[in-house]
Amino acid sequence: MEALLALVIGVLTACGVYLALRGRTFPVVLGLTFLSYAVNLFLFAMGRLKIGAPPVIAQGAAGYADPLPQALVLTAIVISFGMTAFVIMLSLKARAELGNDHVDGRESS
Numbered sequence: 001m002e003a004l005l006a007l008v009i010g011v012l013t014a015c016g017v018y019l020a021l022r023g024r025t026f027p028v029v030l031g032l033t034f035l036s037y038a039v040n041l042f043l044f045a046m047g048r049l050k051i052g053a054p055p056v057i058a059q060g061a062a063g064y065a066d067p068l069p070q071a072l073v074l075t076a077i078v079i080s081f082g083m084t085a086f087v088i089m090l091s092l093k094a095r096a097e098l099g100n101d102h103v104d105g106r107e108s109s
Contacts, residue, residue: 012038016037
């Protein structure tokens with residue numbers, strides 16, 4: 001299971017980097033979104049999810065789940081949503097002002 005999760009995180013990171021280096025704005029936005037998904041999965045995997053363990057220390061409980069990774073993932077989801085909305089609006093504004101959707105503003109030949 002760990003190998004599958006590592007493979008998924010690696011594929012998402014590779015796709016995100018590849019799309020972030022494209023020349024048009026939509027693939028760049030999609031690449032940044034894939035990178036944020038990969039970071040969220042990585043943070044969640046580092047939390048060592050325990051099934052059936054209480055989220056906080058209870059009386060007589062031998063083990064407990066660490067709530068910090070879940071809080072970090074929730075915060076990262078909110079930040080990535082805001083970042084994605086900002087980058088989409090920035091690309092729409094650049095498209096309206098420049099007339100094309102290239103990241104450098106110049107039409108490629």
